[in-house]
Amino acid sequence: MTDTPTLRFLGAAGTVTGSRYLIDTGRLRVLVDCGLFQGYKQLRERNRQPFPVDPATIDAVLLTHAHLDHSGYLPALARDGFRGPVWCTSGTRELCGLLLPDSGRLLEEEAEFARRHGYSRHAQPRPLYTERDARDALGLLRDCDFDRTRELAPGIRASFRPAGHILGAAQITLEIDGVRVHFSGDLGRPDDALMRPPAPRPDCDVLVCESTYGDRAHAAVDPDRELSVAVRRVIARGGVVVVPAFAVGRAQSLLLHLARLRQRGELPAVPIFLNSPMAVDATALYHRHGGEHRLGEEECRRMYETAHFVHSVEESKALNRRSGPMIIISASGMATGGRVLHHIAAFGPDPRNAILLSGYQAGGTRGASLAAGAKTLRMFGRDVPIRAEVVQLQGYSAHADADELLAWMREGGSRPAVAYVTHGEPNASDTLRRRIQNELGWTCRVPEHLEQVRLDAQRPAASETAASPARSEGARHRTAPAARSRPA
Structure with missing residues (x-):
């Protein structure tokens, strides 16, 4: 003691x-x-x-x-x-x-x-x-x-x-x-x-x-424009956009930006799939906790209705048999597990497709390997070739950067010991x-x-x-x- x-x-x-x-x-x-x-x-x-x-x-x-x-x-x-x-x-x-x-x-x-x-x-x-x-x-x-x-x-x-x-x-x-x-x-x-x-x-x-x-410091980029440019480039060549995303937070942020792009006519009318039952349920929770975020009821509804929600394993497998163009948002955000691995295995070998990394990729994760330019990923006991375009989005972090952390410390209460x-x-x-x-x-x-x-x-x-x-x-x-x- x-x-x-x-x-x-x-x-x-x-x-x-x-x-x-x-x-x-x-x-x-x-x-x-x-x-x-x-x-x-x-x-x-x-x-x-x-x-x-x-x-x-x-x-x-x-x-x-x-x-x-x-x-x-x-x-x-x-x-x-x-x-x-x-x-x-x-x-x-x-x-x-x-x-x-x-x-x-x-x-x-x-x-x-x-x-x-x-x-x-x-x-x-x-x-x-x-x-x-x-x-x-x-x-x-x-x-x-x-x-x-x-x-x-x-x-x-x-x-x-x-x-x-x-x-x-x-x-x-x-x-x-x-x-x-x-x-x-x-x-x-x-x-x-x-x-x-x-x-x-x-x-x-x-x-x-x-x-x-x-x-x-986070790059000074417009997240709507950054996402629009990357997605439109892949869609133009008939490709599939796979977005590994954390089911809580990042998936909802991506849906919000896609909804805004679609409302302004800046996104072609291609199907968007949210393939994570947990992300689907988490998106509903954001509706119930409106006081914690910036969205009004109408924009929250549009975010919710932007994507087709995929629930069953059979629906998830069926996505891998589809051809593009389409957008798939799926967990996990650093490609450490979950349904997104099957999508990367299915679409990663095709250079028409793209994998968009939308957040921090911790060292040792498959996401970090993709960000570093890996040509293969070890998944399901085999090496999967990666020929798809890999894009690291800069405008979607949910973490404060160094300048923002220092400002939060400086502008807060008394100095700690x-x-x-x-x-x-x-x-x-x-x-x-x-x-x-x-x-x-x-x-x-x-x-x-x-x-x-x-x-x-x-x-x-x-x-x-x-x-x-x-x-x-x-x-x-x-x-x-x-x-x-x-x-x-």
Whole structure:
């Protein structure tokens, strides 16, 4: 049992996936985010390793949002002994109800496909978790409204603020006996076409900030024109446009822009298919949570009606037997799994076709290989030739870039004693760290995987102002706190 509150980085340190942060106060263990590691094999293998602390000793989980790199390990955590509440916004809870069972189902299907076709090194490959595990975990989710404070234990409070990015996405502030630790979550963009901008950064003593685009600025492009030029070029040659897209957020943004192009007569009358049951259901959720995004009822309706929704596996397979021109939007966004792999396998070998990458492609994913110019992709135990045109769209990111992250920090509340830069590839995180130090004058670090830091050194003294540079970062520890029983 620890005598001082600590923060331990169980994921998203040195990588853009696997978001997991453990707060241990000695009285309470709280996990902020419970994400899957994705991308490189050595990262994915962390999902199979025992969780760094006994899941049964974690008292609560707080989710910033529903994307799998933030929520996707929750079914395994619950299966292995976690029984506490999972606090999140209602939008996140509803999206997790789509994402987590779908993830479990895909994991089961991939394991069974690998077993049947013999391309796993295991004779009986097993999924990380099952659809049943995911549905069981959903029973732990509890709503916490934006801009409300919830007491987790005496002296320990949590509050959720809008982060933009996707439906339900939140920034989370934990106040622990007077020390305020703020987690940015994934921050959206101030001028996003779909989502409202993130709420300002609140006063905090410790900041944990994402850095997905910490080493770059987004290109100043018109997303409507960028999409129109790429699509019209492929349609003119009778090709098929395949768009790998995250089912939550990116799919809806693409539908919005396609609807606008079609309404203005800038898009030829070709069929558009949304081939992701989860994306179909998520699009309906955006209708029910109108207060979180910028769209009026009429534009929301047009977005919903732009595409033909594909539900069944048979309909999905039938698309691969069609000829172009047509547009297929399908998950997953980084081509790590899902129905889009079958479309890439079907249409990727034909140079008349195109694959449009619409967002960040983490290292080690098939999407990153495509962006780097790969001529083959390994899928379903074989190498698929890629002769289709590959286009990396620049105007569709749902993440704030480096300049937008710095503006959010600079224009927010009081200066933190220390900022930790996480959730980014090494160069992105370190580049943002240098800019924070040089341009804002803050103490800033990029933590290491499994590193533990003390929070008691960040406690504001009565004689200090919030911006006092006298606060030290505190000693660092690299060992886990001792296991202990859950409090009564």
